[in-house]
Amino acid sequence: xxxxEFSKPKKVRELFKKEVITRPTAGLARGYAQANLIIxxxxxxxxxxxxxxxxxxxxxxxDVLETGNPEPVMxxxxxxxxxxxxxxxxxxxxxxxxxxxxxxxxxxxxLVSFLLGCSFTFEDALLKADIPIRxxxxxxxxxxxxxxIETEEAGRFSGPLVVSMRPLPSRLISKAVQIxxxxxxxxxxxxxxxxxxxxxxDNINNPDxxxxxxxxxxxxxxxxxxxxxxxxxxxQSKLPFVIxxxxxxxxxxxxxxxxxxxx
Amino acid sequence: xxxxEFSKPKKVRELFKKEVITRPTAGLARGYAQANLIIxxxxxxxxxxxxxxxxxxxxxxxDVLETGNPEPVMxxxxxxxxxxxxxxxxxxxxxxxxxxxxxxxxxxxxLVSFLLGCSFTFEDALLKADIPIRxxxxxxxxxxxxxxIETEEAGRFSGPLVVSMRPLPSRLISKAVQIxxxxxxxxxxxxxxxxxxxxxxDNINNPDxxxxxxxxxxxxxxxxxxxxxxxxxxxQSKLPFVIxxxxxxxxxxxxxxxxxxxx
Numbered sequence: 001x002x003x004x005e006f007s008k009p010k011k012v013r014e015l016f017k018k019e020v021i022t023r024p025t026a027g028l029a030r031g032y033a034q035a036n037l038i039i040x041x042x043x044x045x046x047x048x049x050x051x052x053x054x055x056x057x058x059x060x061x062x063d064v065l066e067t068g069n070p071e072p073v074m075x076x077x078x079x080x081x082x083x084x085x086x087x088x089x090x091x092x093x094x095x096x097x098x099x100x101x102x103x104x105x106x107x108x109x110x111l112v113s114f115l116l117g118c119s120f121t122f123e124d125a126l127l128k129a130d131i132p133i134r135x136x137x138x139x140x141x142x143x144x145x146x147x148x149i150e151t152e153e154a155g156r157f158s159g160p161l162v163v164s165m166r167p168l169p170s171r172l173i174s175k176a177v178q179i180x181x182x183x184x185x186x187x188x189x190x191x192x193x194x195x196x197x198x199x200x201x202d203n204i205n206n207p208d209x210x211x212x213x214x215x216x217x218x219x220x221x222x223x224x225x226x227x228x229x230x231x232x233x234x235x236q237s238k239l240p241f242v243i244x245x246x247x248x249x250x251x252x253x254x255x256x257x258x259x260x261x262x263x
Numbered sequence: 264x265x266x267x268e269f270s271k272p273k274k275v276r277e278l279f280k281k282e283v284i285t286r287p288t289a290g291l292a293r294g295y296a297q298a299n300l301i302i303x304x305x306x307x308x309x310x311x312x313x314x315x316x317x318x319x320x321x322x323x324x325x326d327v328l329e330t331g332n333p334e335p336v337m338x339x340x341x342x343x344x345x346x347x348x349x350x351x352x353x354x355x356x357x358x359x360x361x362x363x364x365x366x367x368x369x370x371x372x373x374l375v376s377f378l379l380g381c382s383f384t385f386e387d388a389l390l391k392a393d394i395p396i397r398x399x400x401x402x403x404x405x406x407x408x409x410x411x412i413e414t415e416e417a418g419r420f421s422g423p424l425v426v427s428m429r430p431l432p433s434r435l436i437s438k439a440v441q442i443x444x445x446x447x448x449x450x451x452x453x454x455x456x457x458x459x460x461x462x463x464x465d466n467i468n469n470p471d472x473x474x475x476x477x478x479x480x481x482x483x484x485x486x487x488x489x490x491x492x493x494x495x496x497x498x499q500s501k502l503p504f505v506i507x508x509x510x511x512x513x514x515x516x517x518x519x520x521x522x523x524x525x526x
Contacts, residue, residue: 046309046375049316050327054337064313066418074317074415112309152337155329 004028009076009252013084019101022086024248026120033186033257034250035062035115036227037085038234039103039243042067045112047155051230052114054152058161058229060117060185062253062260068109076254081113087246094238103243111243116227117186118250119164121257125179131172134213141248142166143207144226148200149191151229159233163191163223165204167215173222180224185260192223199223209247267291272339272515276347282364285349287511289383296449296520297513298325298338298378299490300348301497302366302506305330308375310418314493315377317415321424321492323380323448325516325523331372339517344376350509357501366506374506379490380449381513382427384520388442394435397476404511405429406470407489411463412454414492422496426454426486428467430478436485443487448523455486462486472510 004012009029015021025034040048045067052059063075070081083102090098090106100106119142123133135142142164149161168176173193181189192199204221205212209228215221234242245251267275272292278284288297303311308330315322326338333344346365353361353369363369382405386396398405405427412424431439436456444452455462467484468475472491478484497505508514 042309046305046312046330049309049312050329053312053324053327061316064316066313067309 005030009254010078012252013079016086017080017083022101022249025086025250025252026248029252030124031257033062033253033255033260034118034120035253036118036231037081037088037243037245037251038114038116038230039081039111040114040239041108041241042110042112044156044239047157048114048230051151051154051157051233052116054154055229056184057188057191057225058151058227060187061114062117062185062255063115065113065115067112070107070113072113072115072253075115079254081251082107085245085249085251087249089244089246091235091239091242091244093240094235099246106243115251115253116230117260118227119187119224120250121186121260122180122183124257125183125261126176129175129179131168131176131179134167135211138213140213141210143204143212144209144228145196145201145223146208146232151233156237156239157233159229159236161191162209162226162229162232163199164210164226165207165213165221165223167213167219168222169219173220176222182261187225187227190222190224194220196221196223268293272517273341275515276342279349280343280346285364285512288349288513288515289511292515293387294520296325296516296518296523297381297383298516299381299494300344300351300506300508300514301377301379301493302344302374303377303502304371304504305373305375307419307502310420311377311493314414314417314420314496315379317417318492319447320451320454320488321414321490323450324377325380325448325518326378328376328378330375333370333376335376335378335516338378342517344514345370348508348512348514350512352507352509354498354502354505354507356503357498362509369506378514378516379493380523381490382450382487383513384449384523385443385446387520388446388524389439392438392442394431394439394442397430398474401476403476404473406467406475407472407491408459408464408486409471409495414496419500419502420496422492422499424454425472425489425492425495426462427473427489428470428484428486430476430482431485432482436483439485445524450488450490453485453487457483459484459486
């Protein structure tokens, strides 16, 4: 299984397509951008795209697929969004209905698929710069928190910003801001540094999503806009029908991480 | 009239709203970004936004208004897109039906308004850097050409890229590229420098839109993606109903030009 870490994205996607394996995608096809997937009926597509446009930090668009087309022709030609992820979630009226290995039975000609950037990309760059990432060290899911910062609403989409947190020693924070800031298409620079209570986080050890990680003495919690935001907003809006990837089971694109940096 | 050059955008918009004056907006409310306006029914809004997303150089989005809302709440709160421009064009089935001073009689609850960046912004920056702009020197409209470069199509929107041309002496081209390149939200860096025939321009003295300008000996024609592209594409697509600004009669936003630079 370890060779998947250095496989090309297409090879990994083929294994998901054939349903040979089902597993989270963290660490697979290293060097290539992974994406959050959100699929909506066309009559919501403009409003969601407007929401993403107004909230680029939590909703960085990597690719938007033509109505009814399951192929990401711009970013990952040849792939099929209906089969090439390890696991999907089907939501109806804001409730999780089913978790499935492909969405062939759910596909419709009026569905529009959005691929949003994911923090794996900038974490890769942070690690290369010897900035430690606690949840990776502790082999946990990144801790995520619902904040008191409101997103810019658009049509039927509104709700609070969700952030992810990585604790850092003071001497490394500036470097982490600069490096992640170069990755505007994958959440960019942090939205808040220190003082969690100012953004409505009362207990750093009790995240709303993911798992708590150790914050060592003298470390400052650093908060980035999180790709869970649109999912939380979508769930809250109780839309009749939405498909997403299952948490951690991302779409692996053919986009190289370094192409998402403005370096 | 000359004091309008240094007026605040709101004051100039008020004069258009009251229909006290009707004139092209070049040179008015200096320092503030002017925008192309495109208004479409909601059922085309997603596809047009996708077209803009895929073609950011000719279609840089400055603001997108909520369906049915004539107020640009994000960029220019308080303004009314239906009255605050000097002149509008009404198109039906791809043909110009009427040119009007306001669109109150044409407004509908299903209309979506897009504001796209305009080259006035980077021209202002070029002039400040002592880079001469020929069509301003010669008091003409900028020359524009239909190229053989295809835009990335999206749904019903497809067609060739339209470029504007500014002739420059060789020693200033690099500077002009760097300065305009900082203005990604208003067309950014040139798309082509020299050799017009390579992009399908046979006669530089015969532009498809605007007016020809003098290209002096030893000057190189420099081509930028042009905001006329989406209009040309929309006209070509023979859409049932579209409203735009009249050429040169732009919407003056409250956005300062310098805020569109990544400096």
